[in-house]
Amino acid sequence: MTRDDLVGYAVPAFTLGCGLAFWEGVVRWYAIPPYLLPAPSVIIATLFSDWGTLSSSLWVTLTITLKALVAAVIGSVTLAIIFAQSRLVERAFYPFAVALQVTPIVAIAPLLLIYLTPALAVLVCAFLVAFFPLLANTTLGLSSADHNLVDLFAMYRASRLQQFTFLRLPSALPYFLAGLRISGGLALIGAIVAEIAAGSAGQGSGLAYRIVESGFRLNIPRMFAALLLISVAGITIHVFLTALSHWLLSDWHESERGREG
Amino acid sequence: MTKIVTFPSPGGGASPAKARPPALATFRKVDKIFKNQVMALSGLDLEIRTGEFLSLLGPSGCGKSTVLRLLTGLAEPSRGEIVWSCERPQFGFVFQEPTLMPWSDVFTNVWLPLRLAGVSKEKARPQIEEALTQVGLSAFAKAYPRQLSGGMKMRVSIARALVTRPQVLLMDEPFAALDEITRLKLNDDLAELQSSLNATVVFVTHSVFESVYLADRIVVMAARPGRAFAEISVEAPPIRSEGFRMTAAYAETCRRTSAALHESMGETPASELSQ
Numbered sequence: 001m002t003r004d005d006l007v008g009y010a011v012p013a014f015t016l017g018c019g020l021a022f023w024e025g026v027v028r029w030y031a032i033p034p035y036l037l038p039a040p041s042v043i044i045a046t047l048f049s050d051w052g053t054l055s056s057s058l059w060v061t062l063t064i065t066l067k068a069l070v071a072a073v074i075g076s077v078t079l080a081i082i083f084a085q086s087r088l089v090e091r092a093f094y095p096f097a098v099a100l101q102v103t104p105i106v107a108i109a110p111l112l113l114i115y116l117t118p119a120l121a122v123l124v125c126a127f128l129v130a131f132f133p134l135l136a137n138t139t140l141g142l143s144s145a146d147h148n149l150v151d152l153f154a155m156y157r158a159s160r161l162q163q164f165t166f167l168r169l170p171s172a173l174p175y176f177l178a179g180l181r182i183s184g185g186l187a188l189i190g191a192i193v194a195e196i197a198a199g200s201a202g203q204g205s206g207l208a209y210r211i212v213e214s215g216f217r218l219n220i221p222r223m224f225a226a227l228l229l230i231s232v233a234g235i236t237i238h239v240f241l242t243a244l245s246h247w248l249l250s251d252w253h254e255s256e257r258g259r260e261g
Numbered sequence: 262m263t264k265i266v267t268f269p270s271p272g273g274g275a276s277p278a279k280a281r282p283p284a285l286a287t288f289r290k291v292d293k294i295f296k297n298q299v300m301a302l303s304g305l306d307l308e309i310r311t312g313e314f315l316s317l318l319g320p321s322g323c324g325k326s327t328v329l330r331l332l333t334g335l336a337e338p339s340r341g342e343i344v345w346s347c348e349r350p351q352f353g354f355v356f357q358e359p360t361l362m363p364w365s366d367v368f369t370n371v372w373l374p375l376r377l378a379g380v381s382k383e384k385a386r387p388q389i390e391e392a393l394t395q396v397g398l399s400a401f402a403k404a405y406p407r408q409l410s411g412g413m414k415m416r417v418s419i420a421r422a423l424v425t426r427p428q429v430l431l432m433d434e435p436f437a438a439l440d441e442i443t444r445l446k447l448n449d450d451l452a453e454l455q456s457s458l459n460a461t462v463v464f465v466t467h468s469v470f471e472s473v474y475l476a477d478r479i480v481v482m483a484a485r486p487g488r489a490f491a492e493i494s495v496e497a498p499p500i501r502s503e504g505f506r507m508t509a510a511y512a513e514t515c516r517r518t519s520a521a522l523h524e525s526m527g528e529t530p531a532s533e534l535s536q
């Protein structure tokens with residue numbers, strides 16, 4: 001690690017530390033009761049004491065998010081490939097795509113709860129939210145191969161399948177991965193929102209449900225602890241998808257340039 | 262409408278006209294009108310002769326790229342015809358940009374034309390290695406395009422065009438995006454390559470100097486609508502090298518070519534103004 005790296009890590013760590021110390025200080029100085037604003041130390045203590053419940057909730061939320069994301073990847077890539085076969089199919093789906101894209105999907109969570117079991121409604125909501133950025137990006141990616149390369153393939157009489165596997169799919173990969181990073185975060189949001197909607201009906205056991213439940217019981221430190229875990233889940237997903245993208249593109253794509261120094 | 266002017270060859274000790282090689286492809290009164298009613302070519306008559314190095318020179322938009330696309334069959338003439346003296350040959354194509362697949366290493370990029378023809382990597386290996394040697398990149402088979410300089414990427418692009426041992430090599434302003442030094446170097450290398458290649462080359466360029474240095478014959482095109490305007494044959498040693506740039510014949514051919522180019526654009530050539 002070079003000096004620059006050290007400074008690069010030390011500065012944000014220092015500001016984070018300062019922020020937390022300030023928070024702790026304010027809470028202690030004004031003797032704010034934990035049911036209004038718990039100090040960071042209390043939140044950490046709650047995290048340890050309630051770890052059993054919270055960790056299983058974290059697991060539930062992460063599993064739902066991941067399942068939704070995998071389903072969204074399979075669904076959107078399949079649909080994007082179908083779109084890529086014919087302009088007509090793409091146009092036929094166009095009204096649905098536009099309607100679903102401009103509607104904030106989380107708004108249909110209450111509706112889903114009427115039609116589906118709460119657990120399934122949460123999954124479907126997370127899936128829908130994650131689906132459209134992936135579909136839009138992959139569709140764009142599949143149609144944005146270098147036109148000179150498309151000509152070259154035609155000149156060498158490449159079959160449709162060859163053009164697709166050797167040219168369109170790899171061209172679409174960076175677009176797909178950008179969509180995946182957006183959708184990863186959105187799937188978590190979808191899962192949380194749907195769970196909050198379901199949680200008020202007394203269902204579920206994910207992190208959002210813990211927040212709602214702690215709210216009812218005025219257990220504010222636990223609410224903060226659950227919130228912290230949601231952030232951790234979000235960060236984990238982001239880091240994982242960024243690493244995946246780096247691993248797949250580092251050899252060739254401009255967006256990954258310069259990371260290897 | 263179409264007028265092909267053949268300038269007399271420069272006097273002096275020029276060898277008597279060599280036996281004229283047979284035509285490989287002939288454009289007969291070819292029109293190309295695009296869907297948006299743009300007339301890219303109008304009544305183009307053009308002969309491409311077996312084994313020659315033909316340079317197409319002309320202002321932007323005169324239809325040079327369109328001629329190459331018509332040759333490969335990527336586009337069809339709207340009127341007129343292109344007559345081939347043999348079966349449609351194997352082509353190699355080099356674009357202005359290297360147009361490589363960034364996700365594949367150099368070896369796989371050069372493999373592409375053979376891969377599309379169903380040749381396995383192992384079967385193709387000798388040919389790929391030969392093509393990489395021809396462009397001086399045998400040490401870079403495993404590199405990815407983004408690790409290479411602009412000139413090296415262009416060489417990979419040329420290797421990819423050569424790997425099928427094409428009878429006809431089509432190059433569309435291949436060096437236009439390169440710096441002057443790299444460009445001169447690649448011109449020399451291409452001149453040397455051509456002499457060992459035995460292929461017919463059609464080379465599109467904006468540069469008078471490049472076309473005179475490389476070509477056996479230059480066809481100057483005019484724009485709006487695109488047509489052949491003048492033809493200049495270059496008398497030069499069979500293998501071009503740096504020394505050719507210093508000769509009077511080179512300077513004279515450049516002057517005439519430049520004059521024809523200006524005339525094709527409807528301007529009075531500068532050299533005549535000064536006389």
Ligand SMILES: Nc1ncnc2c1ncn2[C@@H]1O[C@H](COP(=O)(O)OP(=O)(O)OP(=O)(O)O)[C@@H](O)[C@H]1O
Nearest residue numbers: 295296297299301320321322323324325326327328
């Ligand atoms: N696919 C197309 N659709 C419509 N018009 C086109 C198309 N391709 C080329 N043209 C037009 O035809 C004319 C000739 O184009 P072409 O690309 O052959 O010119 P060029 O001589 O290669 O020009 P440059 O030197 O700029 O590459 C131009 O006016 C261009 O705008």
Ligand SMILES: [Mg+2]
Nearest residue numbers: 325326327433
């Ligand atoms: Mg062009």
